Amino acid sequence: MTAALVLLGAALLSWPGSPALRRTRRLAATGGRGRIPVPVPRLPRPVLWGAGAAAVAALLSTPLVAVLAGAAAVLAARTGDRRRAGVREEARLTALAEALAALAAELRSGRSLTEATAAAVAACADEESGRALAGSVVGPRAGPDPGGRTGTEVEQALQRVSAAAALSRRTGCSLASVLGAVEDDLRARSRQRQDLRSLTAGPRASAALLAGLPLLALGMGSGIGADPWRVLTTTATGQVLLVLGVALEGAGLAWSARLVRRAVR
Incomplete structure (x- = not known):
């Protein structure tokens, strides 16, 4: 089971991106006379990131952490896709x-x-x-x-x-x-x-800093021997708090991003 999860995570994380898929399609379409173009499967980036992060987290921690890691990876990939789309629109x-x-x-x-x-x-x-x-x-x-x-x-x-x-x-x-x-x-x-964008750089940096504070708290707790990660992942109360904290963290980041987008428009 462990080996399967490792192989699944590696396969998903190494799945070719859009540029590689476009090059493969062009090569398949123009590689020679009479050659039939071969369709190349493409999975959305959020799906790849989510599945890969969930597989790795399942290997290293509990199933609950795997689900939360997969959801966080999907949101991060969607945010990255929106940012790239904005850059592309600006270039156009x-x-x-x-x-x-x-x-x-x-x-x-x-x-x-x-x-x-x-x-x-x-x-x-x-x-x-x-x-x-x-x-x-x-x-x-x-x-x-x-x-x-x-x-x-x-x-x-x-x-x-x-x-x-x-x-x-x-x-x-x-x-x-x-x-x-x-x-x-x-x-x-x-x-x-x-x-x-220049005027909203400060609020964006503040939101990113606040988003990283829970990770800093986990590191500080581990440093003094409290082992908060074990409490959050192995006890019922800790798991409830973990889910609640991740949900609040995601809601705060989404709300901050929405405020910044509305200000930029």
């Missing part, structure tokens, strides 16, 4: 702003819309954002009201670009000026988010 917004600046400059220089769009897409640092911009300018997307606040910030910006392109075709107004206004708005929003 920056690339889109640069592409809009290039597109407006090309239009002001007298190039046609098709040529200017192709040059802006080629200069865009993010390929996905470049394709989306080309689709919005050359063929405006059908969707929600461009003035509404629907979808991500990238989608909202593309909706405004799409509406500007449609208005320019109908009325003959300068598309470069409108694209410049959208670019300025994106850059202003980015600066505002950076300022807010």
